[in-house]
Amino acid sequence: MSDANLSGAAPIRKSSLLEQSALVRKRHRTGTILRWLGFSAITLVLLFLAILLWSIVSRGVPALFQHQAQMELYYDPAVLNPDGGDVSPEEIGSINLRTGFERGIFTSSLRRTLENAGIDIEGTVSRRWTAEAVSALDAAGLTGASAIIAAAQTPADAAKQLGQAGSAVRAAVAAMDGDDTNAAITARDAAAQTLNDLGFAEAADRVASIAPDDSATLADTGYQIAFTDAAGALRQPAQFDDAALSSIIFAKNRRDVRDRLVANPELVGTTENTGVPISISITRYLSGELSGVGTAQMPPGFDIGHLALVDAMVEAELISNSFRWHFFTNPYSQSGEIAGIGPALMGSAYMMLVVLVFSLVFGVAASIYLEEFAPKNRFTDFIEINIANLAAVPSIVFGILGAAILFTLMDLGFGSSIRGTALLGGLVLSLMTLPTIVIATRAALKAVPPSIADAALGVGASKVQMVFHHKLPLAAPGILTGTIIGIAQALGETAPLLLIGLSVSTGAALLSSPFSGGLLEQAQSMPTVVYLLAQNQDAPVREGLAQSAILVMLVLLFALNILAIILRRKFERRW
Amino acid sequence: MDDLRRIERTTDMNDSKISAKGVQVYYGDTHAIKDVSVEIGDKTVTAFIGPSGCGKSTFLRCLNRMNDTIDICRVQGSITMDDQDIYDPRVDPVQLRAKVGMVFQKPNPFPKSIYDNVAYGPKIHGLARNKADMDGIVEASLRRAALWNEVKDRLDSPGTGLSGGQQQRLCIARAVATAPEVLLMDEPCSALDPIATAQIEELIDELRQQFSVVIVTHSMQQAARVSQKTAFFHMGHLVEFNDTDQIFTNPQDPRTESYITGRIG
Numbered sequence: 080m081s082d083a084n085l086s087g088a089a090p091i092r093k094s095s096l097l098e099q100s101a102l103v104r105k106r107h108r109t110g111t112i113l114r115w116l117g118f119s120a121i122t123l124v125l126l127f128l129a130i131l132l133w134s135i136v137s138r139g140v141p142a143l144f145q146h147q148a149q150m151e152l153y154y155d156p157a158v159l160n161p162d163g164g165d166v167s168p169e170e171i172g173s174i175n176l177r178t179g180f181e182r183g184i185f186t187s188s189l190r191r192t193l194e195n196a197g198i199d200i201e202g203t204v205s206r207r208w209t210a211e212a213v214s215a216l217d218a219a220g221l222t223g224a225s226a227i228i229a230a231a232q233t234p235a236d237a238a239k240q241l242g243q244a245g246s247a248v249r250a251a252v253a254a255m256d257g258d259d260t261n262a263a264i265t266a267r268d269a270a271a272q273t274l275n276d277l278g279f280a281e282a283a284d285r286v287a288s289i290a291p292d293d294s295a296t297l298a299d300t301g302y303q304i305a306f307t308d309a310a311g312a313l314r315q316p317a318q319f320d321d322a323a324l325s326s327i328i329f330a331k332n333r334r335d336v337r338d339r340l341v342a343n344p345e346l347v348g349t350t351e352n353t354g355v356p357i358s359i360s361i362t363r364y365l366s367g368e369l370s371g372v373g374t375a376q377m378p379p380g381f382d383i384g385h386l387a388l389v390d391a392m393v394e395a396e397l398i399s400n401s402f403r404w405h406f407f408t409n410p411y412s413q414s415g416e417i418a419g420i421g422p423a424l425m426g427s428a429y430m431m432l433v434v435l436v437f438s439l440v441f442g443v444a445a446s447i448y449l450e451e452f453a454p455k456n457r458f459t460d461f462i463e464i465n466i467a468n469l470a471a472v473p474s475i476v477f478g479i480l481g482a483a484i485l486f487t488l489m490d491l492g493f494g495s496s497i498r499g500t501a502l503l504g505g506l507v508l509s510l511m512t513l514p515t516i517v518i519a520t521r522a523a524l525k526a527v528p529p530s531i532a533d534a535a536l537g538v539g540a541s542k543v544q545m546v547f548h549h550k551l552p553l554a555a556p557g558i559l560t561g562t563i564i565g566i567a568q569a570l571g572e573t574a575p576l577l578l579i580g581l582s583v584s585t586g587a588a589l590l591s592s593p594f595s596g597g598l599l600e601q602a603q604s605m606p607t608v609v610y611l612l613a614q615n616q617d618a619p620v621r622e623g624l625a626q627s628a629i630l631v632m633l634v635l636l637f638a639l640n641i642l643a644i645i646l647r648r649k650f651e652r653r654w
Numbered sequence: 655m656d657d658l659r660r661i662e663r664t665t666d667m668n669d670s671k672i673s674a675k676g677v678q679v680y681y682g683d684t685h686a687i688k689d690v691s692v693e694i695g696d697k698t699v700t701a702f703i704g705p706s707g708c709g710k711s712t713f714l715r716c717l718n719r720m721n722d723t724i725d726i727c728r729v730q731g732s733i734t735m736d737d738q739d740i741y742d743p744r745v746d747p748v749q750l751r752a753k754v755g756m757v758f759q760k761p762n763p764f765p766k767s768i769y770d771n772v773a774y775g776p777k778i779h780g781l782a783r784n785k786a787d788m789d790g791i792v793e794a795s796l797r798r799a800a801l802w803n804e805v806k807d808r809l810d811s812p813g814t815g816l817s818g819g820q821q822q823r824l825c826i827a828r829a830v831a832t833a834p835e836v837l838l839m840d841e842p843c844s845a846l847d848p849i850a851t852a853q854i855e856e857l858i859d860e861l862r863q864q865f866s867v868v869i870v871t872h873s874m875q876q877a878a879r880v881s882q883k884t885a886f887f888h889m890g891h892l893v894e895f896n897d898t899d900q901i902f903t904n905p906q907d908p909r910t911e912s913y914i915t916g917r918i919g
Contacts, residue, residue, distance in 0.1 A: 455725060531762060531764065534762040534825070537829065538755065538831075541748045549764060
């Protein structure tokens with residue numbers, strides 16, 4: 080060292096401590112750049128996280144609330160017990176759901192509720208349609224239409240007159256299109272006369288002033304279309320019958336109602352105040368999505384008459400927005416009004432149970448063997464590398480493996496019963512979680528200070544005693560953390576479950592206890608239900624309920640992580 | 655070194671407890687211990703001194719087969735304890751280590767209570783029939799390690815919460831709890847302050863009444879203070895093995911002299 084100083088060292092330069100040298104400045108600059116890069120990376124990540132959370136919460140939370148019609152549900156004896164006399168459960172059970180319950184109970188109860196609230200159904204609907212007709216005519220410059228419609232004896236009469244006006248205009252256009260000038264003049268004047276007779280003097284003058292060969296100008300006035308539309312709108316209220324009324328509410332839970340009545344026949348003849356889900360299209364209207372949409376763009380089975388009634392119901396406070404409790408108990412359904420994640424939550428819980436048992440037991444056992452007992456040779460190296468690689472295998476590959484085993488079992492004749500069960504799903508997920516747990520456990524075992532192992536061996540503990548008495552308890556927090564991370568991963572895994580049939584399994588009923596065979600029942604799982612909800616035909620389900628389900632999963636994952644932290648804190652030992 | 659102690663030494667120089675003959679140790683291709691032969695007497699403190707990397711710790715770990723835990727380590731030659739070859743295939747190292755206790759350089763109590771630390775050895779060897787027995791063993795061991803008075807009121811508190819010197823005495827208590835015949839100490843004071851070191855040295859002197867103690871140390875003063883026999887290791891060779899006062903007052907080998915006078919190492 081002393082020799083080197085003499086020969087090779089740089090010449091000593093005098094420099095002030097108060098000013099930075101170029102090298103030091105450069106070092107500081109690099110440091111500052113790195114600091115800012117790190118800071119902006121974190122900021123960016125936080126920003127994206129915030130956007131993600133906001134988009135999920137802003138859609139998922141409102142979707143957890145559901146619009147309900149507050150109705151007086153009247154269990155009408157005339158429907159439920161048409162013969163009179165005593166009501167027998169069998170009789171109620173045999174009543175047709177659609178005609179008996181949906182029409183007889185739900186629709187007539189809705190009608191009764193509306194009438195009790197002072198809402199005139201026909202009046203409300205026809206007022207809205209009249210307004211629609213007037214606005215159609217107004218848009219074409221046919222002012223004063225409301226007085227003309229009011230002057231007619233019935234809306235139907237008005238529709239007839241407007242229809243005739245439309246026909247006259249159409250005839251005029253057709254005649255003016257032709258070669259016969261005289262006929263064109265005659266038709267034009269006839270149309271003008273019709274308009275004048277109706278009361279549209281201004282429009283009549285306008286039609287009369289059009290040159291007899293100028294059919295395009297007459298067509299451009301839009302009179303013909305306006306008359307046709309207005310006539311159509313005025314005819315609509317007549318079609319607003321019970322079927323139309325019933326599509327405001329969603330009476331799918333009529334089966335539950337029937338089951339309830341079968342169990343409690345004494346309820347027949349009584350009235351219950353209850354909330355019935357509003358149909359999903361009306362929900363869209365209530366959330367402002369359909370405002371300003373014309374009749375043509377309405378969802379099938381709906382028109383502005385429904386909207387008029389819903390407006391009236393909102394005004395009468397017959398529609399409430401309440402928490403969707405059934406979302407947590409109902410099974411998945413195509414219909415967003417009653418879709419839920421109950422069996423999916425249970426299915427996922429069961430699968431996590433299977434994952435916990437299998438991957439923890441096998442994972443920890445494998446890690447202990449590899450870390451402490453296995454001889455270090457090419458074969459164990461090979462196994463080690465493969466376990467590490469297994470962690471990077473795409474999850475769908477595990478799904479393929481599971482499906483292959485399933486189909487082999489089915490070929491052998493006893494596999495179809497396990498298709499889509501929680502046990503099968505759990506086994507596939509265990510396979511996926513195993514490498515995570517093995518890696519975490521081995522890291523935790525490695526992190527135990529060797530002095531502890533020395534101490535144990537030094538007092539004469541055998542290797543097994545050393546591992547199980549000392550190393551494993553000290554590695555437990557790390558193992559626990561790895562396990563919970565692995566389980567959280569498995570909880571969100573979708574692809575392998577789709578492949579082994581969890582998406583198509585009915586899962587209609589809640590599963591029974593895992594210890595009484597529930598593991599072998601058809602199950603649903605959270606991620607596959609999210610997938611199904613996100614594929615739903617109705618936008619409110621795709622964009623609302625799917626996010627709600629994701630929100631529930633996020634809450635679960637958050638809880639799992641908190642649990643991991645608490646357990647780690649609790650079991651952590653310092654040495 | 656008063657005369658009284660010197661007399662004591664000679665009277666204690668009785669039969670041999672461990673006898674090593676022609677021991678060679680290899681770590682993979684490295685020849686770590688080269689042809690070492692040592693007689694370790696019963697109820698004697700034997701000190702191994704030498705510069706870092708000279709093989710003294712490696713040799714110490716051969717005496718209770720702790721080197722077995724290192725895969726690439728091979729031991730040749732014969733080491734016998736009470737005329738039984740400890741490397742005989744029939745010997746269970748677990749049983750051997752109950753008879754040959756070990757105290758390590760860094761205090762390494764288990765992250766458990768003081769009581770459990772001491773009770774662990776007797777428990778796995780089945781030395782106590784019941785709780786009262788175990789309480790007795792724990793108390794006796796802690797007394798023997800001169801720790802009882804300091805910890806008797808907090809046996810349930812964690813052993814890792816003690817001071818460094820107390821932790822090391824706890825480790826000694828843990829080692830003596832299995833009723834060993836030999837106690838190996840691998841630089842037991844190197845992580846301790848002078849006061850704790852003095853306590854441990856005093857303890858070693860007392861432990862000599864019952865055990866044969868082998869201590870590896872960097873401190874020549876410590877070797878001179880606590881041991882009756884001293885072995886000087888250098889580059890894997892046993893350079894000199896003799897009575898401690900002989901080594902320090904009249905070394906036979908020039909390398910020993912250089913080392914104890916501070917010219918090498």
